[in-house]
Amino acid sequence: MPLLVLVTLLLFIAPPHRPISAEPPPGEAIVGRVCTLCHTLERVDTRRLDAKGWEALVNKMTEFGAQLSQAERRDVVAYLAATQGLQVLKAYVINEESQDVWVIDVATKRVLAKIPVGKLPHGISISPDGKRLYVTNMASDDVTVIDITTNSVIMTMGSVGRNPHESAVSPDGTFLYVTNPSSNLVSVHDMRRHSVVAVVPVGRVPHGIALSADGTRAYVANMESNEISVIDTSTNQVIATIPTQAGPHRLAATRDGKRLYVINSTSNQLSVVDLTKNQVALKVLVGHSPYDLAVGAGDTVVWVSNEGSNDIWAVDGSTGQILAVVPVGGGPHGIAITPDGKELWVVNINANTLSVVDTASRKVLATIPVGKRPHLVVITP
Ligand code: HEC
Numbered sequence: 001m002p003l004l005v006l007v008t009l010l011l012f013i014a015p016p017h018r019p020i021s022a023e024p025p026p027g028e029a030i031v032g033r034v035c036t037l038c039h040t041l042e043r044v045d046t047r048r049l050d051a052k053g054w055e056a057l058v059n060k061m062t063e064f065g066a067q068l069s070q071a072e073r074r075d076v077v078a079y080l081a082a083t084q085g086l087q088v089l090k091a092y093v094i095n096e097e098s099q100d101v102w103v104i105d106v107a108t109k110r111v112l113a114k115i116p117v118g119k120l121p122h123g124i125s126i127s128p129d130g131k132r133l134y135v136t137n138m139a140s141d142d143v144t145v146i147d148i149t150t151n152s153v154i155m156t157m158g159s160v161g162r163n164p165h166e167s168a169v170s171p172d173g174t175f176l177y178v179t180n181p182s183s184n185l186v187s188v189h190d191m192r193r194h195s196v197v198a199v200v201p202v203g204r205v206p207h208g209i210a211l212s213a214d215g216t217r218a219y220v221a222n223m224e225s226n227e228i229s230v231i232d233t234s235t236n237q238v239i240a241t242i243p244t245q246a247g248p249h250r251l252a253a254t255r256d257g258k259r260l261y262v263i264n265s266t267s268n269q270l271s272v273v274d275l276t277k278n279q280v281a282l283k284v285l286v287g288h289s290p291y292d293l294a295v296g297a298g299d300t301v302v303w304v305s306n307e308g309s310n311d312i313w314a315v316d317g318s319t320g321q322i323l324a325v326v327p328v329g330g331g332p333h334g335i336a337i338t339p340d341g342k343e344l345w346v347v348n349i350n351a352n353t354l355s356v357v358d359t360a361s362r363k364v365l366a367t368i369p370v371g372k373r374p375h376l377v378v379i380t381p
């Protein structure tokens with residue numbers, strides 16, 4: 001085995017490591033009166049359960065001493081299943097300086113929980129089944145694994161190489177791909193055993209990583225070598241390299257597998273890569289210091305956050321036409337779109353806020369305070 005590969009591998013063998021209506025539903029008042037007798041409502045807020053789960057939990061509370069008639073119990077279960085059911089969408093914001101993840105209810109815009117993570121958290125990815133969240137901590141060289149149902153930390157996973165930057169999860173949730181910019185590597189982790197299964201050398205200073213919808217390819221943006229490494233996930237080998245504009249950073253593949261959208265931070269450009277030819281088909285000048293992107297439901301509209309010009313641009317990915325410019329708060333950074341494509345959630349790293357943008361009217365609907373130096377945001381599927 002060549003020495004360089006051996007040394008590289010050794011790096012990874014570190015020690016392990018409410019809906020609002022005119023008439024409030026009857027359950028709401030009962031929850032406010034009875035469920036606050038022994039603890040605060042924040043305790044109730046931590047859980048997302050279906051009707052069966054809420055029934056079991058409310059029964060447990062009656063055993064603890066909660067006074068509820070049969071009818072009241074039914075009303076409480078109906079109310080909680082509707083407002084805190086499994087289908088409730090949640091946004092997760094990672095804050096670099098306060099070193100935590102804030103959980104926000106997408107419908108009510110209320111903060112549900114704050115979860116402490118590792119040092120200098122930088123990347124956040126969500127498993128496609130919506131069960132797990134992975135936070136890459138650049139300064140503590142580990143990944144915080146969070147259970148989305150309970151909003152609690154399951155484990156801190158070590159052996160992820162130096163300065164883990166960003167990550168992506170395979171469609172079935174089995175593999176986690178982590179970029180290591182200081183060693184020009186991508187490490188692949190089997191999340192059933194939390195162990196490294198491959199270390200893939202890529203270009204210089206890999207940052208963003210995205211998987212194809214079918215999970216057969218991983219695309220890695222190499223900021224210093226101005227190219228995308230294409231990894232075949234069945235062999236964990238680089239099978240192609242696609243030159244882009246200067247400073248490729250964050251990227252996303254379309255659901256139909258035909259295109260890859262790449263944000264080039266240093267050259268202020270969006271590259272549209274034709275994946276049938278593995279080459280850039282279109283380059284579009286966007287705002288200053290673009291940082292992140294979100295792809296609209298139809299795969300064509302690309303929303304770009306521009307940290308330097310404090311705005312969000314909507315770009316037509318097939319023609320390069322600029323469809324809209326929406327001013328937001330200071331330093332728009334990470335951006336995510338709701339599954340129905342109706343709202344964009346954008347974190348403003350300099351203002352410590354999150355802007356919610358309506359994609360139809362292209363107006364800011366709400367501005368929510370978040371932690372210190374919010375970096376990225378993801379929304380549950
Ligand atoms: C008589 C006191 C009492 C009342 C009233 C009460 N609880 Fe609790 N609750 C507790 C205790 C004690 C715990 C902690 C038990 C534990 O951690 O397993 C708890 C914990 C919880 C938890 C966290 C449990 C978990 O598994 O995460 C939730 C959620 C909760 N209560 C919901 C409710 C709701 C909803 C109501 C109103 C229907 C309610 N509680 C009323 C005593 C009460």
